[in-house]
Amino acid sequence: MLNFRYINIKFVKDKAGNCMKLTGEIQNCMSKNFNAVAFRITIFLDNEPVANTVLIISGFGANQVRTFEQKIEEVKYSYEFKKKLRCEIYPESVY
Helix, strand or coil, rough: CCCEEEEEEEEEEECCEEEEEEEEEEEEECCCCCEEEEEEEEECCCCCEEEEEEEEEEEECCEEEEEEEEEEEEEEEEEEEEHHEEEEEEEEECC
């Protein structure tokens, strides 16, 4: 079974535009190295899915923590939305 831990997940404004960006850290909690891991990220606003994206982390070593930033182009930044947003992250495939 795949075991990853998601830490310090935050919604922030993308500096280059007006879209939302998801930042945080993912920890590989296994003793196995992966060439690449694809994570599915689903963004919800009031429990309605509003965006889907895939984050690929290459060279993900055993027990390693990796920082990530992922633009969510479908969601425009708004402080009011930020308070109502939530996300689900799960590994979709590993190589």
